[in-house]
Amino acid sequence: MEKWIYTFGEGAAEGSAGMEDLLGTKGANLAEMSAIGLPVPPGFTIATGVCGYYHGHDGSFPPDLEEAVATALAKLEADRGARFGDPANPLLVSVRSGGAASMPGMMDTVLNLGLNDDVVQGLARKTGDQRFACDCYRRFIHMYGEVVLDIDGFLFEEAGDEIKEDHGAVFDRDLSAEACAEMAKRFREIVKAETGEPFPDDPQAQLWGAIGGVIRSWNNQRAVIYRSLHNIPDDIGTAVTVQAMVFGNRGAGSITGVAFTRNPSTGEKAPYGEYLPNAQGEDVVAGLHTPLPLVESAAHGEIGEATALEAHAPEVFDKLIGLCDRLERHYGDVQDIEFTVEEGRLFLLQTRPAKRTVEAGLKFAVDMHREGLISREQAVVRVNPDDLDSLLYPSVDPAANAHPVARGLPASPGAASGVAVFDPDDAIRRSREGEDVILIRKETSPNDIHGMHAAVGIVTARGGLTSHAAVVARGMGRPCICGASSVRIAPELDSFTVGDVTVKDGDEITLDGTGGGIFLGRVPTVEPELSEDLKTLVSWADEIRHLAVRANVETMDDASAARRFGADGIGLVATEHTFFAPARIMTVRELTLARNERERRPSLDRLLPLQRADFTRLFRELRGFPVAVRLLDPPLDEVLPETDAEYEETSEALGLPVEAVRKRVAAVRQIVPVLGHRGCRLAISYPEITEMQVRAMFEAASAVMQEFGETVTLEITVPLVVGKREFDFVRVIVDRVAAEVEQETGCTIAYRVGTLIELPRAALRAGEIAKTADFFSFGTDDLTRTVFGMSRDDADAFLTTYMNNSVVDLDPFVTLDIEGVGELVRIATERGRSENKELLIGICGEHGGDAKTVRFCHSIGLDYVSCAPNRLPVARIAAAQASI
């Protein structure tokens, strides 16, 4: 005979955690709590098999089920010292469904089952609370009518509202005992009218009605659709859990409360929570009474001496504390507990992992490992890396209590104060004069990069989290607010207005890139510090993780941040800075407008010492690291003159009439620069640029070697290849120049030559490319752009609509699109490794600092991820979690 019923109660259970398929999540959880000796109100679970039987047998139950339920119910009555349906000493029960998860359309819970006109009087007598009894009764009829008898809930609500109005009550809590009794009566009439039958007064009929209702609701249309959408199998079925009701409002010896095993706000190891004597759980939530603290130290002192539970009910308190300890040991995490004391007897109704602040979460994890409660791995897994942002950047001091004058999207975290400027050149000028500046633009373009660099923060009126400003600012680690649409910028007046407020050029403002607020004046900010807990956790993560974590750098600041935040190396050095620094732009413009190699050489001769000096400074800071330097990547359109003044200037520098300059500009100007003449296409058109860059980096590495006896391991990254022949073309140049410099300096620099895989074709041809490449670095920003055929600068116009319509779930520019872009990454990794076992593979897109992406990179066996320096702790923890 199949076992249909699994009982549970204090200290014993026939089921346990892990039996979710048989008992449902709730049933298994209650069984587990009982099994480890927690005082759970007793009950029993009807296994999921009954659901299968029922639907397979035309809606009939297994023949032996009735007897089994009767036996279990008798046990429950004995346990609780009360009888189901007995007005003198009534036992009430709840009936709950028990699938893998709660499903829309599935019957959830019927409470207080077992009441009828007689029993409700008994309950009132027993609890001494007429209103409570009547309230339970009318709620029960409503719930039963709606979920079991399938009566439109609106009928009950309408009738309830009328009665409330008659009694001058606004909320349910204002209802008197009489009003509740009247409501129960009206609800019974509704049931009669709607079903043609009187409300079932027989508690047994109620029970079997509810059990059948739960089981039938498994096949509700909404539940079926929900399962199909969420890939939940149809054939498991739902369990049904029947549990004794307990009440915290049965007089002075009764209590209801909530306890946390530790302080969820500070992380302190001390019980924390609230209770109310002689009350129901919902009273704590509803705020009718001010709840009281559990421990003395936190006592409000409002109701005299006996305010904390510690003092009010010391035995209960001690027992609760003991349970807290046991729960933490058993579940290995801080718990949030609902408890009820019924006439001196403590029951736990629910326990679940406690919600917590980021700081508390770190402290919990570190402390609990030190207490031996959890392993180092468990501690590391406990932290959500995505939550760490607020700890890694400066923030507006909450103590300042400042109110933002406008809000935008929190595009790049951190806080900064400075004077407002509206022009990138002004930003540079004022920052050179020692001022902190905040650059305010309608939107930004690559022409603004030098100004963004000079600024301590950036605000744009347009664009979203993936706009140019946002992406560049995150890359630079500058706080940034995008899409502050209430800000009206009048650039010709050098000012912006929000409502009545006008902020002029030079006015001080503060921005909070973490929260999205813009403040007038200088609001104090708090510097981030890696707390001891975070440092500890990250160091544990480092011991666990297999994935190396590198940083993307462009400036000296980035380089020192990379070291400070614990990088294992540098995954990407963008060399654009050397080219696009304002003092050098004219030289690069000459280079761009030159018609042949002869005309390009002089500009390159001037750039070589500048680039070498940049590399030397960087390599000094980064010595000992592997450092991947990307060859010149951006389209040179970015330096072309735009304004008349720039044309004049260029005309002078080139010694050509303005008209001639305009002609040359027109000849090199591109329609879609981002898909145009850039990346290694420049190297193939103008090999002399690559020669200059490679010479600069090898000379710099040699100089650092001679200065310190140690230098960087150079990794030269060729951007935007689509196949092996392109890569080989550039590799030949690199190898040749490297040999020349070695000859000249007598200094041997270890180096690798590899390629960015940032176009779909490179991913598909990865096997071939790997034959001559030493490493792959996935440029997932460009790869996402091309795989989706989507420009991140323009995606804001439709991505929001997409997310609202569930056409996409996540912004693919933030979290790697595993199904599409990720598949190409996987294909390229497999093909590359199959041709070259030694191939080093990493990812250097902005995605490298995203925890979900880091897990994916680990799962497909990459060697490293590379991210913005501030994101290093996030990536280090995510990498460790992926290893566990």
Added chain:
Amino acid sequence: MEKWIYTFGEGAAEGSAGMEDLLGTKGANLAEMSAIGLPVPPGFTIATGVCGYYHGHDGSFPPDLEEAVATALAKLEADRGARFGDPANPLLVSVRSGGAASMPGMMDTVLNLGLNDDVVQGLARKTGDQRFACDCYRRFIHMYGEVVLDIDGFLFEEAGDEIKEDHGAVFDRDLSAEACAEMAKRFREIVKAETGEPFPDDPQAQLWGAIGGVIRSWNNQRAVIYRSLHNIPDDIGTAVTVQAMVFGNRGAGSITGVAFTRNPSTGEKAPYGEYLPNAQGEDVVAGLHTPLPLVESAAHGEIGEATALEAHAPEVFDKLIGLCDRLERHYGDVQDIEFTVEEGRLFLLQTRPAKRTVEAGLKFAVDMHREGLISREQAVVRVNPDDLDSLLYPSVDPAANAHPVARGLPASPGAASGVAVFDPDDAIRRSREGEDVILIRKETSPNDIHGMHAAVGIVTARGGLTSHAAVVARGMGRPCICGASSVRIAPELDSFTVGDVTVKDGDEITLDGTGGGIFLGRVPTVEPELSEDLKTLVSWADEIRHLAVRANVETMDDASAARRFGADGIGLVATEHTFFAPARIMTVRELTLARNERERRPSLDRLLPLQRADFTRLFRELRGFPVAVRLLDPPLDEVLPETDAEYEETSEALGLPVEAVRKRVAAVRQIVPVLGHRGCRLAISYPEITEMQVRAMFEAASAVMQEFGETVTLEITVPLVVGKREFDFVRVIVDRVAAEVEQETGCTIAYRVGTLIELPRAALRAGEIAKTADFFSFGTDDLTRTVFGMSRDDADAFLTTYMNNSVVDLDPFVTLDIEGVGELVRIATERGRSENKELLIGICGEHGGDAKTVRFCHSIGLDYVSCAPNRLPVARIAAAQASI
């Protein structure tokens, strides 16, 4: 004992075609010619195995080879009645390498081997031509010295030039017998000086030297690299062919000539060719003498009665004609034959498929099938589809003998005359006034499309074969010349200049898009007509091919061309025309600048009848066809106002101040429109646009059904999807509106809903998408752009450099990149079919009209290709060829 030697000679051979691995291509070919009884100068081939033996045995020959060569040589001497090395009656031979193909670095041919100071005198006596003998001798020493003895060829050339100068000769042909003799002497001295050994006078030593040289050259570095680049196996080795020399200049009974088995210019079935009595083959080529015709009818009449070979040597002529017939039967193709008559004896030196004009090629194929010489399949294979262009478009009448004033790239075939205009609006205005206009622009952008449409031809000063102008013009079937860089356009003056010539607005010009020439004035053009031969061949192709061939259409002209050129259906109807027609642009601009659906509705209400009317006209023409209509695809930026006048106009239409219009324009203007808000992204943002379009097409199809009792099978193509959810979103709209229209009209229209696969992600997620899609249509233009990360508008700047450096072989925008884009097409096809067996799959990019691409599409099992109407015959033949 292994057989090393394979002899061949008139009427017999030990080898045959198909023995290339053993005898090399040349050896097998000569054996084949001999075997079928052609009078080939006899010889023998040393099998490739000797090469393997030699390199495996430290450079020694198989022990039995010497005797085998001696035996074969003796047979040769007997055959020719001459003796190798005998000054009295010398036999000369050629020695050739014989790999799978000629390889750079491999020894090619040594002619006239067997000469020395004595033998050369004998040759002079025997031929009666001292100069010829000495010329052979000096050439032999030079060739032998360079290729066998590995002496720098420059030394011979330098010495030769000195002697030429001494004798006042400019070309080799000016050299006297004495000069040749002197050269031979000097060359022998060079050999002595460079090798330290005298030139080998012993013909046997010469022969073995040449055999060893050929075999050693197999492992030359250049040959090894060449094999590795071209995937030719290293281990097969080269054969060596030794063949008797024959001479056409041994007196009156000797002749040299070239014959075609049919007329290669007209295709006429009549022998055609030229000969010279008592001359050498190179005399025909060098043009020292005027060659004479083979047949009377074509006689020049220059040397009296006996001019044609027919009359000059009737027996030889009859024999030659007999051979022509035999050759055609054997090879199944028109042959180009080199022949020599040595003292009355006819030899064929070489036979190969004749080069031919396109017209002749068609005629050959059709005639030869009708004559029973080749099968229908062979006839179809015989035509190169890429050559048909000149037959499918109008061309400049060659009889007009016009000279182009400038040239550009032949970007879109065809010829047209009209008045020059420099502005798209002028183009429309003048074309409405009934003039043919030629639009001349520096380059074109989508803003010019309406003007391009109004023009009969387009010229741009910038851009290549894949520029916007070229692509659009090809799509529209307008002749176009791009990159006419000598044309200086002064748009503000409405004129252009080339050198001294100025062409002003309104001046007549003619352009030849097939050849690239621009002509002043109106040059007569010739309309294309599908010749009877082409029609026949295409009809045969239709019976053979499995791939359907559809057309891409945008206009009514396209639609009728599609029917005329034999489309099986329509693979792509671009609906942009309805939106971007000049008369409607303001409505679309209102639509684009609307802020919400309510503001969009009025514009859509105005567009619905226009679009319905467009569809109705089109569907009338196309009834009976499956017609795939693409939903609105281009970014709406294209209609935004640009000029102040347009802003004014828009401001009036919208009833908004210009400043407000500018703000709205700024808000919708995109940075990279092509990767932005376009394709189905528009449908998801503005479902009401899709509703309007779908309603228009179903109403139109219903109207045509009611009018004719027959209509089109609608295929609605959703552009630019990246995944299933996007597609499903649009499909729901289509199905709903289709049902609504069916309800309203009572007319059931058969339809499919499918998607363009034009982004890498769509290709990767094809399995999922196929679950709800009825068809896939590969948009290979967009797919190429994204797979390569390359904008075709900008690619000209570097693609030329790429091709010059062999970084790419073919322009991927013209011929599908099989390794990259093709792999995604293959992946998507496999994944799509595995989820949906009924899935209809085609390609509708510009590549659909490229023969190589058509073959690829057939090979991976697509259902159809779709191309510009004019390319239909090309695609139909290519599809048949792929099936064969």
